[in-house]
Amino acid sequence: MEKRATIKDVAEAAGVGVATVSRVLSGGSASASTRERVLAVAAQLDYRPSALGRNLRQRRTGGLGLLVPDLTDTFYGQLSEGVLACARSSGEPVVMGSTGGDPEQEAELIGMLLEQSVDRVIAVPSGDAETWAPAVRAGMTVVFADRLPPEAVREEEHDRDPAEHALDDLLLLDGLAARPRVPESAARPLDVPAVLADDRAGIRTAVRYLRGLGHRRIAFLGGPGHDRRAAAFREAVGAPVDEELVVFGTGSRDSAYAAASGLFQSRPDLSAVVAGGNVLGEAAVLAARELDLRVPKDVSLVMYDDVPWAELCAPPLTVIAQPGRDMGYRACELVLREGTRRARSVVLPTELIIRGSCGPRR
Amino acid sequence: MEKRATIKDVAEAAGVGVATVSRVLSGGSASASTRERVLAVAAQLDYRPSALGRNLRQRRTGGLGLLVPDLTDTFYGQLSEGVLACARSSGEPVVMGSTGGDPEQEAELIGMLLEQSVDRVIAVPSGDAETWAPAVRAGMTVVFADRLPPEAVREEEHDRDPAEHALDDLLLLDGLAARPRVPESAARPLDVPAVLADDRAGIRTAVRYLRGLGHRRIAFLGGPGHDRRAAAFREAVGAPVDEELVVFGTGSRDSAYAAASGLFQSRPDLSAVVAGGNVLGEAAVLAARELDLRVPKDVSLVMYDDVPWAELCAPPLTVIAQPGRDMGYRACELVLREGTRRARSVVLPTELIIRGSCGPRR
DNA sequence: TTGAAAGCGCTAACAG
């Protein structure tokens, strides 16, 4: 970087002290004439206060971190757009990292953020509580989006008012580190606010819809981080759950395809599948095609995530839409507001968008 | 952020001077015993050198900036993944911004990067040379990816190798706007290296393919930044170009749809369209369907960008694939290497992937 | 091989 004008240069050129310049530029008190002169000189010199100096002085970066598993997944693209939009409107730089769904890379990136003194981060976590402990311990404000680390799951939910499942969810997640009897020694659950979609309601609605169409053998095809959705699925189909119908890929498109294909082949009796995310939905469509299964004639499909191409698919995909962009935006708001008041988790509603990929059981 | 251990803490605890700690940690010389002790203490204190202090001292952030128009566009997602991957392997943090294709937002983000002392940036530019002038003037190392700002013209390139059409392309593109006689006063052309796909060859191949299928009225559906592709298209179809068949959207999905729909309606005689990017391809498919045009029976379609869903489309889309991830990776390499030696632009090959969206002229 | 000391650009006391 070439040499830029510093506050000292401005001060000299304006014939004032550096403190005055600092004050003027950050809206402190100053006489009109001084302010004017300083401003003029600053503009003339094209002076831009260095965030480096300021941050060092204030011992914080002021920026945000954003960690997602894969920017190639449209949903995370939407979510990131939300975060970026919110951050920009607050003038906060955001340091971004893609973890590839790998806890180790995630840990590495967390370390990098720590080094940068980035003290607020929004993440779609891939690692578990242990991965995130260093961040929390270091005093980072973290907000999870889209999902929670596996260990951050709190204990069982006793069932209740069917109309209030979102609230239920809130209770569930936030709920606390400290429910009665968690051994001290166990990995301390993280107490981190999160912005999530109402997976439970979303899945339930989808399963009911498929049930209404006559489907009885419904499968769930998930990826990393889809445990809550899988749990919701199990709950929605009710006991006894045929565990063979709940399968997981490991995150890559290939593994998603393998999982889908394996599922279709090992259980030709299934008549419907719920894909836990758009990459899995993609895989399901591909695998079905490859095996000459017609959608929805031979198999019905509903996919989590509404992405533009869902509509272009043949047939257009019925989806559980979650507001990716909003989720990102909200998460960013939470992380920015934190400090003011302890942030509460947020659960956003999903919507079942019925297109053409589900039909009556054959 | 809670208080972290500083270099001073480590120095004290190890009973050495701060300079020694600094040396040890950055691989300088030190006696084995000292080194060991310092390392032990550092580990024990969980010491992490603060990038803030280091950067201030060295007057640079060491990080990279990455500016793209829209993370929701899968191609930019791919490109970003490439950049992030390369940056991570070099331990560089990347500050990301989404411009929405808006030059003003882009300028704002550039200002933000300047403030952060981020002195190296990779961008898919939305603004023109004027937008980027401040960055260059400030001494930033910038590398463009995927496209060039409209005004970004460059110096002549001599020397070529007949086998290297890529070079040819560089000439072509870079060439135009201002050959020899550019008045000094005119907006100084940017001299910025770039990583581009071989649009010219890509488009030419596609057009030839369509020609071979019997198509004569071929349209080009572009978006912002697709001027080079449009130019290549004009060149490929040859004079006289029917300018009504070259239409542009403004970047949003809606406007892309409007452009596509308008095109189909105003020129029912066209039999094929080349979409300049995946968002435009998406729009074309949608618009065609809405107008009851069958692909490829009524209209053939080839889309720039290979994205996972192209294969899921009905019919699967024939595409001009460009290596988005590689482009990002290469761009990052360029920006990192710069300083060592002046970086040269890179043109990566495209590939026509024939699937099912093109058929003989009806 | 090591330590002391001088800042990098900025803000926040504290005086004047």
Place this chain on the structure above:
DNA sequence: CTGTTAGCGCTTTCAA
């Protein structure tokens, strides 16, 4: 209202 000063955490001469 304004200037002086003391660092923030680190790297880097420069001596010892």
